[in-house]
Amino acid sequence: xxxxxxxxxxxxxxxxxxLFVFSIFTYQFSDIFxxxxxxxxxxxxxxxxxxYFLDKNELSSDILKLIYDKGLNRxxxxxxxxxxxxxxxxxSSHKPDKIELDLMGLLFKNKEEYxxxxxxxxxxxxxxxxxxxxxxxxxxxxxxVGHDKITFLMYLLMVLFFTSIFAVAASGWIFSQQALKPxxxxxxxxxxINEKSLHERVNEGNGKDEIAHLAIVFxxxxxxxxxxxxxxxxxxxxxxxxxxxxxxxxxxxxEVLLLHKRNEEEYIKTFQSLLEDIQNQIQLINSLxxxxxxxxxxxxxxxxxxxxxxxxxDAREELIRQKSKYxxxxxxxxxxxxxxxxxxxxxxxxxxxxxxxLMDNACKFSIDHKCLAKIxxxxxxxxxxxxxxxxxxxxxxxxxxxxxxxxSNQTRNVPGYGIGLSLVKKTIDIHRGSIIVHSQExxxxxxKVQLPNSEHVEA
Numbered sequence: 285x286x287x288x289x290x291x292x293x294x295x296x297x298x299x300x301x302x303l304f305v306f307s308i309f310t311y312q313f314s315d316i317f318x319x320x321x322x323x324x325x326x327x328x329x330x331x332x333x334x335x336y337f338l339d340k341n342e343l344s345s346d347i348l349k350l351i352y353d354k355g356l357n358r359x360x361x362x363x364x365x366x367x368x369x370x371x372x373x374x375x376s377s378h379k380p381d382k383i384e385l386d387l388m389g390l391l392f393k394n395k396e397e398y399x400x401x402x403x404x405x406x407x408x409x410x411x412x413x414x415x416x417x418x419x420x421x422x423x424x425x426x427x428x429v430g431h432d433k434i435t436f437l438m439y440l441l442m443v444l445f446f447t448s449i450f451a452v453a454a455s456g457w458i459f460s461q462q463a464l465k466p467x468x469x470x471x472x473x474x475x476x477i478n479e480k481s482l483h484e485r486v487n488e489g490n491g492k493d494e495i496a497h498l499a500i501v502f503x504x505x506x507x508x509x510x511x512x513x514x515x516x517x518x519x520x521x522x523x524x525x526x527x528x529x530x531x532x533x534x535x536x537x538x539e540v541l542l543l544h545k546r547n548e549e550e551y552i553k554t555f556q557s558l559l560e561d562i563q564n565q566i567q568l569i570n571s572l573x574x575x576x577x578x579x580x581x582x583x584x585x586x587x588x589x590x591x592x593x594x595x596x597x598d599a600r601e602e603l604i605r606q607k608s609k610y611x612x613x614x615x616x617x618x619x620x621x622x623x624x625x626x627x628x629x630x631x632x633x634x635x636x637x638x639x640x641x642l643m644d645n646a647c648k649f650s651i652d653h654k655c656l657a658k659i660x661x662x663x664x665x666x667x668x669x670x671x672x673x674x675x676x677x678x679x680x681x682x683x684x685x686x687x688x689x690x691x692s693n694q695t696r697n698v699p700g701y702g703i704g705l706s707l708v709k710k711t712i713d714i715h716r717g718s719i720i721v722h723s724q725e726x727x728x729x730x731x732k733v734q735l736p737n738s739e740h741v742e743a
Contacts, residue, residue, distance in 0.1 A: 291460040296453045303448055307441040314437055318430040323399045327408045330364055330423040338414050359425035361405065367392075369417035383407060384422050391420045404431065466495040474502065482510040530561050587629040587715075589738050592666050595632060596657065599639035603647075610647040610655070617660035625661050627738040630715045638708045642670045642731055645705070649674035649729070661737070668733045676725040685721065 365384055366375040371392050373380075380388070387398055387409040395418075397410040405426050412419040466489060473486045485503045489496040541554050593616075600612045620626065628635075639657075646655035650672040658669040677685060686709040712719045716736055723729040 288457070288460045288464055291463075292453060292456040295456040295460075296449060299452045300445075300449050303445050307445055311434070311438055311441060315434050318427065318434055319401070322425075322427040322430050323406050323408045326359065326362075326406060326423050326425050327410060329359070330408075330421055331410075331412060333364075334366060334412060334419065334421060335414070338416065338419075360428040362425040363423065365422040367420040369419070371420065380422075384424065387422050388420060391422070467498075470495065470499055470502070477506065479513070482506060482513060530565055534558055534561050587631060589627045590630050590632050590635060591627055592635075592659065592668070592735070593626055595635050596639045596659065596668065599636045600643065600657070602636075603640050603643055607644075607647070610643075610653050612643055612647065612655045612657060615656065615658040617658070620661045622739065624739040625663070625737045626666070628666060628715065628735045629738055630735070634711045635715065638711050638733070639668075641705070641708050642733070646670050646672035646674070646729070646731075664736065666735045666737050668735075670731045670733075671728065673728040676727055676729055677721070677723040678725055682721060682723065 362377075363384070364375070364377045365373060365380055365388060367373045367388060373388070383400070383402055384407070387400070387407060390396075390398060391409045391411065395411050398408070400407045405424055407422065407424045409420075409422045412421050470486055473484075477484050477486075485506060486499045488499045488503065491500070537554055537558060541551070546554075596614065600614065604610055604612065643655050643657060647653045651674065654673065656669075656671040658671075660667045660669075686705050709719060712733060712735070718734045720732045720734075721729065722732075
């Protein structure tokens with residue numbers, strides 16, 4: 285069942301329930317009013333008639349019978365019984381039935397007013413005080429007009445109920461159709477977008493209502509998808525280039541080597557060149573593997589408490605073992621009193637890879653191969669600064685440095701693949717940290733890494 289039908293059914297159901305309750309209450313209150321009002325009218329009529337003749341001293345059974353037989357305002361099946369102060373019935377418009385006799389007996393005994401309903405006939409009994417004595421009166425009649433009105437009201441409410449339900453259902457269907465029309469348009473536009481048309485966008489309408497908000501969110505998602513596809517294409521193209529070029533060179537070296545026999549020295553020289561190329565390819569593959577691991581949905585539940593001090597010291601020692609010409613100076617701010625402030629929750633090997641990459645870049649691009657790493661601890665974060673005195677990065681290129689395989693113009697002559705900073709950025713993101721780069725051409729670059737300490741981040 286579609287949303288349009290569901291909205292119509294729910295809206296109609298709510299209105300139907302309200303109308304049903306309203307109709308029931310209207311009918312019930314009207315019937316209660318009729319039941320309370322008719323006995324009062326019956327009593328008032330009989331009282332007025334009897335009092336009128338008592339005041340004129342003309343109360344006689346013949347006159348009263350004439351009034352009840354010929355009366356114009358008489359109720360249907362109206363009957364009257366009157367007993368005097370001696371409890372003797374001296375007038376009855378008919379032969380009293382058992383109910384009337386019982387009411388008269390109760391009236392003689394208790395002298396209290398009674399009202400009962402039996403088979404649509406209303407009975408009232410009361411004592412009428414007069415200066416000539418008390419009179420005991422029992423009057424009854426059928427409220428035909430009242431019953432007819434209640435029956436008419438019932439049919440009227442039923443007709444109005446079903447007519448209203450039909451009108452509400454029709455208007456609800458039209459309303460839901462109009463309300464959901466923008467969504468249908470969005471769905472139609474989305475259905476037209478595929479992997480070849482990710483540049484297209486959904487109409488955002490007035491930009492204010494919920495449908496517009498949905499379109500805006502979807503357009504932002506499309507933009508991210510488009511960027512992801514472009515990055516993926518660029519990644520594949522760059523990776524293919526990085527693999528193809530060295531392999532082509534290696535193939536050429538081997539083909540030249542096989543053209544004719546060489547002496548031992550030439551073979552050794554060629555094999556050393558091939559070995560260096562293979563090692564570079566292995567390094568590239570390892571970097572891609574680390575990048576893929578960082579880009580995976582890394583579960584935070586696998587994070588453990590990691591000491592930033594131990595991690596950066598291990599990273600420094602490993603990098604210096606690999607490249608002894610590098611000079612890395614570590615500086616530390618004031619050590620906190622709480623040990624928790626020097627720890628973060630994360631993955632030791634990934635964080636170590638981050639620090640190795642950043643220190644390697646700083647040393648690689650510095651003229652003197654020096655890097656200064658400063659660690660500052662504060663209440664909420666651990667801040668690590670990496671500074672070099674290298675060629676710097678232009679402002680135009682800063683926005684691209686975290687893209688895979690991107691290399692600035694100033695560093696194209698330096699060995700590398702442009703994967704390191706992309707790996708760094710992704711790893712810092714999954715550790716809920718941030719990275720900020722400040723650089724001036726000809727002066728150097730400072731990279732600030734900020735990680736939440738273990739006291740202010742959940743494991």
